[in-house]
Amino acid sequence: MLEFWYEFASTYSYPAAMRIEGLAAEAGVAVAWRPFLLGPLLHEHQGMTDSPFNVVPVKGRYMWRDMERVCEEQGLPLTHPSQFPRHTVLAARCATVGLEAGWAPAFTRAVYQANFVADLNIGDEAVLRELLAEVGAAPDAVIAAAQSAEIKAALKDHGEQARARGVFGSPSFITADGELFWGNDRLEQALEWAVRHREVMA
Amino acid sequence: MLEFWYEFASTYSYPAAMRIEGLAAEAGVAVAWRPFLLGPLLHEHQGMTDSPFNVVPVKGRYMWRDMERVCEEQGLPLTHPSQFPRHTVLAARCATVGLEAGWAPAFTRAVYQANFVADLNIGDEAVLRELLAEVGAAPDAVIAAAQSAEIKAALKDHGEQARARGVFGSPSFITADGELFWGNDRLEQALEWAVRHREVMA
Numbered sequence: 001m002l003e004f005w006y007e008f009a010s011t012y013s014y015p016a017a018m019r020i021e022g023l024a025a026e027a028g029v030a031v032a033w034r035p036f037l038l039g040p041l042l043h044e045h046q047g048m049t050d051s052p053f054n055v056v057p058v059k060g061r062y063m064w065r066d067m068e069r070v071c072e073e074q075g076l077p078l079t080h081p082s083q084f085p086r087h088t089v090l091a092a093r094c095a096t097v098g099l100e101a102g103w104a105p106a107f108t109r110a111v112y113q114a115n116f117v118a119d120l121n122i123g124d125e126a127v128l129r130e131l132l133a134e135v136g137a138a139p140d141a142v143i144a145a146a147q148s149a150e151i152k153a154a155l156k157d158h159g160e161q162a163r164a165r166g167v168f169g170s171p172s173f174i175t176a177d178g179e180l181f182w183g184n185d186r187l188e189q190a191l192e193w194a195v196r197h198r199e200v201m202a
Numbered sequence: 203m204l205e206f207w208y209e210f211a212s213t214y215s216y217p218a219a220m221r222i223e224g225l226a227a228e229a230g231v232a233v234a235w236r237p238f239l240l241g242p243l244l245h246e247h248q249g250m251t252d253s254p255f256n257v258v259p260v261k262g263r264y265m266w267r268d269m270e271r272v273c274e275e276q277g278l279p280l281t282h283p284s285q286f287p288r289h290t291v292l293a294a295r296c297a298t299v300g301l302e303a304g305w306a307p308a309f310t311r312a313v314y315q316a317n318f319v320a321d322l323n324i325g326d327e328a329v330l331r332e333l334l335a336e337v338g339a340a341p342d343a344v345i346a347a348a349q350s351a352e353i354k355a356a357l358k359d360h361g362e363q364a365r366a367r368g369v370f371g372s373p374s375f376i377t378a379d380g381e382l383f384w385g386n387d388r389l390e391q392a393l394e395w396a397v398r399h400r401e402v403m404a
Contacts, residue, residue: 045260058370059245062384069391151387168260182264189271 001030002194003174005162006108007038008092008122009051009085010170011067014112015074016184017171021105027191029198033104035095036158037088038170043170051085053198070184077117086115087123089155093146094128098137106135203232204396205376206366208310209240210294210324211253211287212372213269216314217276218386219373223307229393235306238298239290240358247370253287272386279319286318289325291357295329295348298357300339308337311339324352 005022006013024031042048053060064080071078089109098104110131114120120127129139145151162172164178173181173190177197181190209214226233244250255262266282273280293313300306311334316322322329322392331341347353364374368382375383375392379399383392 046258056248057371058368062368062370062382066384166260166264168258180264180267182268193329200242 001032001176002190003032003034003091005034005036005158005167005170005172005174006096007036008088008108008111008115010038011053011063011116012070012184013171014078014116015067015076017108017112017189018030018076019074020187023187023191027195028192029191031105033095033099033108034158034162035092035104035108035155036162036167036170037092037155041163041168042161054084073132077118079119081115083121086121089123090125090143090146091122093151093155094132094142096151096158097142097145098135101137103135103137105130107137110135128142152174189197203234203237203378204392206374207232207236207238207360207369207374207376209238209372210290210297210310210313210317212240213255213265213318214272215373216280216318217269217272217278218389219307219314220278221276222389225389225393229397231393231396233307235297235301235310236360236364237294237306237357238369238372239294239357242361243365243370245367252384257284281319281321283317283321285323286333288323290379291325292327292345292348293324293330295353295357296334296344298340298353298360299344299347303339305337305339309333309339312337321391 002024004016006017020031033098042052046052047073048055050061053063067078070144095108095111098107111122111128112125114131115122122128122131125143129143132139132142165174165178166183167174169182171184171187173187175181175190175194175197179190179197181187181193204226206218208219222233244254248254250257253262255265269280297306297310297313300309313324313330316329316333317324322334324330327345331345334341334344367376367380369376369384371384371385373384373389375389377383377392377396377399381392381395381399383389383395
């Protein structure tokens with residue numbers, strides 16, 4: 001098992017979300033999808049109230065160029081969004097709703113594609129309703145559930161878990177034995193670790 | 203040709219320095235060694251006066267664990283140094299002296315090993331003298347040259363070049379056509395890029 005912790009505003013989490021299921025299936029590792037909000041952790045750890053890629057422009061310029069290369073290598077389209085980062089609370093709550101029902105992975109991919117390919121405002125409820133319908137979820141019911149105290153608490157709990165386990169960025173991968181790997185470029189190593197240490201868990 | 207930009211205090215630059223010549227030789231790519239001081243750029247870009255791994259402890263904890271994994275995978279020894287980061291100005295000036303004479307790569311590796319394996323103070327002139335002697339350089343002459351106006355200016359110029367070309371961390375790799383790659387884990391991609399775009403330069 002490998003936990004995949006992701007924030008919808010995170011650029012490098014887009015290629016990670018698009019490829020994790022294929023790579024994990026090849027490795028025979030199950031993926032536990034863990035949407036969370038990175039903003040509170042960036043604020044707590046680094047005093048930031050905006051994306052690190054906006055706070056430090058030289059890093060931002062590098063990231064966008066690097067994302068072009070990464071996406072080209074993976075054969076993924078990429079659009080520099082007209083607004084960055086976008087609000088992700090409602091999208092993350094919707095994904096949390098979809099964890100049990102099983103559509104969270106498809107919805108997650110749809111949200112990343114909306115944000116980083118179609119340049120749609122994933123903070124907008126109308127956009128999310130369309131994405132929910134696309135993946136076969138019932139928009140009215142999901143939006144209502146997303147605004148329930150239970151789901152709000154569940155997403156907050158994800159954030160607390162992430163903090164407690166040393167997560168500080170997205171995407172992050174955590175193996176069953178607690179090894180943390182940060183970054184899309186660490187996905188292969190995280191899966192290798194999960195495979196190598198599987199016996200210990202069994 | 204691939205430029206290898208490195209700061210001696212940088213942890214991830216240690217595995218990069220140890221493996222770049224082997225990988226570059228396999229790829230048929232020449233390496234241009236570029237010692238520089240990252241401190242002024244960290245201050246300018248991010249307002250930091252200490253290592254980011256000290257400024258943001260959660261990142262520091264992750265980095266040391268990740269370094270253990272990276273070094274284990276490369277078969278490199280690693281010691282968590284008793285002092286981090288260490289002063290690197292004199293070491294970087296010595297490396298700059300060695301660029302023309304040809305011993306800069308061997309000296310660079312010796313400095314990283316002193317810092318991250320033997321836990322020696324690479325800010326100490328006596329330590330650097332021993333490392334210089336080990337790689338066949340003449341310590342008296344090199345230390346004198348390192349303190350000359352010419353070498354001080356050359357190292358400062360490296361820092362200016364790094365800044366102008368978008369470098370914000372170490373290790374960084376820049377190809378002949380100006381592509382910047384950041385991080386030990388980008389070395390393979392940087393070499394692939396250099397090979398793929400070689401014709402354009404020839």
